[in-house]
Amino acid sequence: MAHDSGGLSREEFLRVQEQLIELRNRNYELQEELKRKSNEISQLSNSHSTKSDALQFASKLISRSKDKDSAKYEVEIENLQRKLATQEEEFRLQQETLFAEINKITSMNEGLKKASEISPENEGNSTLDAEYQSLKSELEKSKVRIEELEQKSTTLQELLAAEQAKKLEQDSLIHGLENQLLECRAEMETNEKEAAKKAQDLEADQCMLNMMVELKKYQDERETMIKSYKEMENSLEVQSELVQKNQKLEKSVDYLSQNLEESKRHFEEIQMKYNSLVENEQQKINQSVESALKEYRDQALITENKFQLVKISYRFFSTYLKIQEVSDMRKEFEKERDELLLKIRRLEDKISAKDEEKNMALKKQTALMKELQRSLKEERKRADSLEKKSEEKAGWHVVGQDMETRSSHTFDGNESISSLSALESDNVELINRLTTLQSLHHESVSRVNLSILLFLKLKFVAKPLGN
Template identity: 25%
Template sequence: MAQALSEEEFQRMQAQLLELRTNNYQLSDELRKNGVELASLRQKVAYLDKEFSKAQKALSKSKKAQEVEVLLSENEMLQAKLHSQEEDFRLQNSTLMAEFSKLCNQMEQLEQENQQLKEGAAGAEAIQAGPHVDGELLRLQAENTALQKNVAALQERYGKEVVKSSIVSEGQGDPTGSLAPTVLTPMPLAEVELKWEMEKEEKRLLWEQLQGLESSKQAETSRLQEELAKLSEKLKKKQESFCRLQSEKETLFNDSRNKIEELQQRKEADLKAQLARTQKLQQELEAANQSLAELRDQRQGERLEHAAALRALQDQVSVQSADAQEQVEGLLAENNALRTSLAALEQIQTAKTQELNVLREQTTELTSELQQRQAEYEDLMGQKDDLNSQLQESLQQQQQEQEETLKQCQEQHATELKGKEEELQNVRDQLQQAQEERDGHLKTICSLKQEVKDTVDGQRILEKKGSAALKDLKRQLHLERKRADKLQERLQDILTNSKSRSGLEELVLSEMNSPSRTQTGDSSSISSFSYREILREKESSAAPARSLSSSPQAQPPRPAELSDEEVAELFQRLAETQQEKWMLEEKVKHLEVSSASMAEDLCRKSAIIETYVMDSRIDVSVAAGHTDRSGLGSVLRDLVKPGDENLREMNKKLQNMLEEQLTKNMHLHKDMEVLSQEIVRLSKECVGSPDPDLEPGEAN
């Protein structure tokens, strides 16, 4: 293979190798820088997390302040409720006191009346002066009882007198004249007794009434006293709760006020401290800038002096470096082993750049805080102080070091010349080894290219097979849709026509003799499925039914045999078959979409494999006979140096990824075959579903 390459191709490959080397160096530098940036960004993120936790603590404190405000508002609400309850209680107390005063007045009046009745002074006048009806009733009741007693007493006396008079009349001749004055004399005494008994009875009734009133008044007073005791207990409880709430409110208010004052004092102290720090830092910056300007002026004068001495040495070194550069160009071939890992490094770089972008966005949002800037500013001031001390020390040491460096440069120059000669010899040996390795790797590249071409051709063949199967299915679907549309139009005509039974028979016969059935058998063959044989079997099974229906002599016409129920069943079956056909069409469409997406997936993955294999350059020292089971995996395994663990892990991941892609491609091929069989089965059901529904109607 090395002899077959022309000089132009060899030069082109060398130019590509140089470009890859430069790109590799750039990428390694960028990776190193990105790693440093990642470390710094992670530190910043950790610092920002700490600041965020501090901010959350401050927020929690502010939430506590908000809770204190909520408690204050609740205390105000409770105070308003207490005021309203106190007003209600005062109203209730005032009403109760008014009622109690009324009852006391009534009791005093009753006691006065009772005393007046006990004294007995002017009882009749009091009865007459009383405007109430109760007094008259009492007087009348007492008078009635007294009169009844007097009547009884008079009757007894009269009876006694009659007995006595009868006895006397029997003993004497004419006793009437003597008895008349005796009977008339006790009349005023009887009236006095009557009045006395009336008053006595009236007083007794009044006494009973007074006792009843006193008992009722005592019961009412006891009830009112109990209510007063209950209300006083409620008042005490409410006053205690009010006092407790008032004390709690005052304590909370004092605590919140103290906390707010402390927070304000802390904020003011922090602001003052920060302002003082910024002023001090500005003053220190100005002084440092002045000192740096003075030091720069001194250093420029010293550099001019050293530049004259160094130019003489550089002229000597330039002559030697020209010779060494030629030797170094030969050494650059060693770095060609890293060119194949550039693709993987680019992927890692893209992933890390994405992470960096995310981290940068986070840092740009978080770096706007004031505390981080102050911390960075303090760090810078510390670095400035360190630099000032280092500069002062370096200024003192430079004079001594410059004299020593001149002597050391001469000694090093002599030693470097000897080392360069030895390196030239080593480089020549390495160039010979690199040429041998290049020949071996060119052979492996050719074998890998052939394997990739074979895989690409196989995938193209599979894609062509899948596209042909899809075209056949689409053509069958188109024919089935046409046939379904015709059947639907005929069904509508039959439904509108009065002679539905004869129309139904024509529809069945036209369905059996439709050209779409015969045409589909000539042009559909997918994945070892013979669609013609199925149609021939159906036509052979339908042939005796057609012969029977076509011969009018053998049996009477079909519309006379079909009943209304059978016709309705046939219509229902036709509707069900039509719905099933629509469902199958939707399934076929879904399968078409999925197969198209699978084909696109296969094309994309094959392109990825081609790019990985065709763009890779293999220049690592590995024997040509050690090829792996999968050629691409062996190439990726040989790309890595023995000492580079990161590249080895990355190549292992790439190898696993490629093996997974190959296994997925195998599974996709199997799935394509299964899908083609499923599509053929569905098309078979779509075509064959109307016949079983129509054959029972023909048999009837």
């Protein structure tokens, strides 16, 4: 089938349908890849957990948030799958309606062909007017529909090119995300090593707590010694010993307080580093999930646009078939018009020949009538002259001769009478032939008028088709 400007042929339509199937398969592959990546993320997050209580608590929080996000994403994916299924069902129903419309148009075309095969004599002027007006309105509607479809097809082709560019960008983004996942794995391995170091730091913190407990014990001992010092203040030796012990205890307390402050600062630094690492990991996980979800949404939008493009291409193909059928009908009408013109010319030739024959017959008839009238006058004159001669002669011999002449005269008169009756019968035959010729002339004139009316209507319909 020929390819019009701005339209799609059947091969291109099948190619677009194959691309649509490939995109749908690609969509399923991306869903499986998204699930696989989410499983890898969950495995990496589970392997990142350490023996310490703080790290286990953080991993639990991360897994809870990840489960919530994954549940939300699964709900969105299910909604998108339902939407895709409804779109496929709508596409199927629209395809069925389009095929039904095509069958309806073909049946209408067959009916019009059968109606065009019937001779114009058996058709009425009202049915012809109705059919031509309906054909003209359908042609105008199809022209307007073709212009709209051409505009839509150009816009959709531009959108298709933009979507293909977006698809290339998305492929590059997927490649970048895969690289980021590899980097995240490496960072997680380093984080595991750092977590082991942090566990050692936590053991140091435990030692610091033990030192605080010892410091408290020393403070308690100091208080007990102060109490004992108050009880033994009368003894100078005990006082000097207590002073020395007090100095030693103050030095040890200062040393322990310094160690405590350093351990607090170190613990705060470790806590800040740990919180920053947890936040970075959480941000990376959220970014990877968001990028994957965005990619899936973009892919779903592309598939929806493809469905719309295929729908419009179906409609355009149906209108193209209608135009082809109308052009075929126009060719058939032109052929019938040429045949009618030939018939008209033949009828005109026949009419002219019949007119000539009629004129010749009338001329012959007038000539015969004149000849008969002339012969009748001559016979009457002869009969009158013979009567006069018979009256002038006398005697039986003369009478016998006169009787012979009269018998001969009657014989000639009978001949004239028989010729006159033959002429009258010929005249009647000519009159009957003239009436038949007049009826044929009347029928041919009515047929010529009907063919001229049909020719004018065909010319009126062919003008917008030529434009």
